[in-house]
Amino acid sequence: MCARCLELSRRSLLIGGGAAAASLTTGVAHARIRPQDMVPLVGPGYRPTEKDEQGLWKEMERAEEEIAGSNLLIQDPKLTGYLKDIIGTVGGPAAHDFRIYLARIPDFNAMMFPTGFAVVFTGLLLRMRNEAQLAGVIAHESGHFLRRHQIRSWRDMRRKTDLFAIGAMVAGVGGAAGGVYLGDYLQLAQLGTLLSLFKYSRDMEAEADAMGAKLIAQSGYAPIEMANIWEQLIGEEEASARYRRKHRRRGSLFDTHPSEGSRMVDLRADATELTIPGKAYDNRRARYLSMIGAIRPTLLDDQVKLNDPGASEYLIQTLAQDGWNGLLRFYEGEVWRLRNRHGDDLRAEQSYAAAVAYPDAPADAFRWHGISLMKEGRTAEAKAAFARYLVMKPDAPDAAWVRQMLG
Amino acid sequence: MRKLGLALALTLGVSLSGCVETRQYADVQFTPPEGDYKLLVLRPDVTVGALTTGGMIEPRADWTNQARSSIVAALQSQQAGRGGHVLIVQHRNELPGVPEQELADVERLTAAVDESIVLHKYLGDYLPTKRGRGLDWTVGDDAVQLGRKTGYDYALFLHAEDQVASTGRIVLGVLGAAGCIVGFCAPNIGGATQLDYASLVDLKTGEVVWFNVVRAGSEVPGIKFGDLRTPQGAEQMVERLLGRMKPGQDVRHQQGAR
Numbered sequence: 001m002c003a004r005c006l007e008l009s010r011r012s013l014l015i016g017g018g019a020a021a022a023s024l025t026t027g028v029a030h031a032r033i034r035p036q037d038m039v040p041l042v043g044p045g046y047r048p049t050e051k052d053e054q055g056l057w058k059e060m061e062r063a064e065e066e067i068a069g070s071n072l073l074i075q076d077p078k079l080t081g082y083l084k085d086i087i088g089t090v091g092g093p094a095a096h097d098f099r100i101y102l103a104r105i106p107d108f109n110a111m112m113f114p115t116g117f118a119v120v121f122t123g124l125l126l127r128m129r130n131e132a133q134l135a136g137v138i139a140h141e142s143g144h145f146l147r148r149h150q151i152r153s154w155r156d157m158r159r160k161t162d163l164f165a166i167g168a169m170v171a172g173v174g175g176a177a178g179g180v181y182l183g184d185y186l187q188l189a190q191l192g193t194l195l196s197l198f199k200y201s202r203d204m205e206a207e208a209d210a211m212g213a214k215l216i217a218q219s220g221y222a223p224i225e226m227a228n229i230w231e232q233l234i235g236e237e238e239a240s241a242r243y244r245r246k247h248r249r250r251g252s253l254f255d256t257h258p259s260e261g262s263r264m265v266d267l268r269a270d271a272t273e274l275t276i277p278g279k280a281y282d283n284r285r286a287r288y289l290s291m292i293g294a295i296r297p298t299l300l301d302d303q304v305k306l307n308d309p310g311a312s313e314y315l316i317q318t319l320a321q322d323g324w325n326g327l328l329r330f331y332e333g334e335v336w337r338l339r340n341r342h343g344d345d346l347r348a349e350q351s352y353a354a355a356v357a358y359p360d361a362p363a364d365a366f367r368w369h370g371i372s373l374m375k376e377g378r379t380a381e382a383k384a385a386f387a388r389y390l391v392m393k394p395d396a397p398d399a400a401w402v403r404q405m406l407g
Numbered sequence: 408m409r410k411l412g413l414a415l416a417l418t419l420g421v422s423l424s425g426c427v428e429t430r431q432y433a434d435v436q437f438t439p440p441e442g443d444y445k446l447l448v449l450r451p452d453v454t455v456g457a458l459t460t461g462g463m464i465e466p467r468a469d470w471t472n473q474a475r476s477s478i479v480a481a482l483q484s485q486q487a488g489r490g491g492h493v494l495i496v497q498h499r500n501e502l503p504g505v506p507e508q509e510l511a512d513v514e515r516l517t518a519a520v521d522e523s524i525v526l527h528k529y530l531g532d533y534l535p536t537k538r539g540r541g542l543d544w545t546v547g548d549d550a551v552q553l554g555r556k557t558g559y560d561y562a563l564f565l566h567a568e569d570q571v572a573s574t575g576r577i578v579l580g581v582l583g584a585a586g587c588i589v590g591f592c593a594p595n596i597g598g599a600t601q602l603d604y605a606s607l608v609d610l611k612t613g614e615v616v617w618f619n620v621v622r623a624g625s626e627v628p629g630i631k632f633g634d635l636r637t638p639q640g641a642e643q644m645v646e647r648l649l650g651r652m653k654p655g656q657d658v659r660h661q662q663g664a665r
């Protein structure tokens with residue numbers, strides 16, 4: 001139509017190519033989705049009306065039945081009630097339709113299923129420093145349901161594979177009729193289809209982040225806490241990789257989730273938009289700690305036994321930013337003891353010694369403290385520590401052995 | 408997202424051969440139940456979906472319900488013909504005297520054992536320790552306890568999955584066939600596939616005494632071989648799967664010697 005159009009399109013092509021090249025190297029190139037654009041697409045009591053979604057729900061009913069009866073679940077009514085309470089606060093219009101299950105898996109994860117039930121891993125409860133962070137993750141998962149991500153992804157995948165199949169067939173038949181070989185283009189189209197599916201998945205995650213930030217801000221939590229989660233996770237993965245003399249994995253075009261770095265940056269920008277200046281936000285740390293208090297030793301125990309000392313140490317240091325206590329000091333000792341590099345025995349001894357000085361020191365801290373005192377030849381002090389251990393844990397599996405040590 | 412990869416591999420990959428195939432294994436001492444036996448059929452695990460144009464499987468709730476009731480009806484009429492006393496448990500809370508979770512545990516354990524049988528007997532990962540021993544798997548004490556509590560002799564587990572080619576898939580196949588005229592021949596893009604398996608557990612010993620797999624597939628979309636949604640298709644499947652139970656190796660040898 002005009003001369004400039006050609007120039008423009010050439011320029012846009014160049015820009016597009018440049019962006020594509022940049023995204024190949026970083027894997028994070030995408031536009032931020034703004035929280036204010038995120039409107040829930042379902043109301044209370046949502047039920048599917050279309051055949052494909054009904055089919056998905058039917059499959060998920062069975063999945064929920066299996067998950068609800070799994071012996072990996074933690075059934076403690078205080079904890080499950082707490083999680084239900086949170087999703088009831090940050091769940092938007094579907095708040096009272098959600099079900100939430102807690103699975104004992106020492107990994108940083110939570111997931112939402114298409115029918116509105118969520119599974120939270122215990123590894124998440126270990127890593128969250130306050131209720132606002134936990135609410136952030138749960139709000140992100142609620143966002144997946146509220147924005148109908150699963151059925152939208154499924155339809156996107158169906159549409160793209162349909163198009164690819166038709167395109168491939170037409171190219172094959174058409175190419176044969178016209179005497180041209182289009183196989184190379186087909187391979188390119190196949191890669192393009194794959195990449196666009198992964199891109200769609202990353203976009204859904206970005207939507208859920210923005211929706212989640214909006215939801216927690218509406219519930220009175222500081223939206224910046226969602227960005228803090230990613231900062232913590234990046235730190236943890238870097239520490240874990242450093243210990244193994246590796247590099248932390250960065251994003252790629254084949255990822256289903258945006259890279260942690262880009263999520264953190266976007267969530268920071270979201271938080272700036274959503275934070276009301278002068279408003280006092282409560283992260284409800286005290287309530288969070290009192291709720292997870294009973295399970296925290298288990299959370300730490302599961303973590304230190306993963307044989308990932310880099311991550312475990314980082315996690316304990318991060319949690320200790322809110323103040324050291326006997327439990328954290330004891331598990332710090334456990335990280336060193338289990339790592340068992342040169343000098344780690346001394347580090348562990350120091351941690352156990354520090355742990356027993358706190359009123360909340362677990363019984364095992366006295367046991368290990370006693371053993372290290374014994375090694376140093378401080379028999380009288382060791383016996384005192386063992387005696388304390390037996391008082392705290394009279395039914396310990398090794399009680400008979402410890403009694404023998406006491407003489 | 409491993410599922411996504413799998414779905415894509417299925418979409419872009421080559422489909423199964425176009426035929427119906429069954430292969431059964433039995434415990435060496437197995438004699439097919441006859442006469443006055445009591446059989447417990449645990450909730451049949453049925454899924455029916457549509458095969459999309461691109462080759463993905465879209466689960467369909469209405470078709471699945473239809474197929475499940477057809478299969479249950481077919482099972483009932485087949486077993487009635489054999490003289491057995493049959494109870495088909497459609498929901499886990501329907502078995503008197505057995506709590507829901509306990510039945511669920513037996514179901515899950517059997518599902519895991521069945522998967523292992525499929526892996527080591529059918530998919531090529533043969534175990535040298537099990538060679539020549541017929542079917543050598545057990546569900547163990549849980550199954551024995553279930554038998555003791557309910558008074559049933561056998562438990563049957565049934566799994567069936569079926570895909571019906573969508574119109575788009577059929578059209579694509581027709582296009583592929585039409586391409587043969589110009590020299591691009593691709594009629595065999597893969598159509599409906601059905602996979603059914605069943606295992607029979609002896610509730611007195613806890614052992615899996617008999618196992619059978621039916622696999623049916625067509626490379627050309629639009630060709631059918633028994634639609635599980637219809638009474639006829641379900642009957643055909645139940646007959647293929649459970650119709651001819653062969654006795655175990657030792658039993659057959661004895662019968663041959665006589």
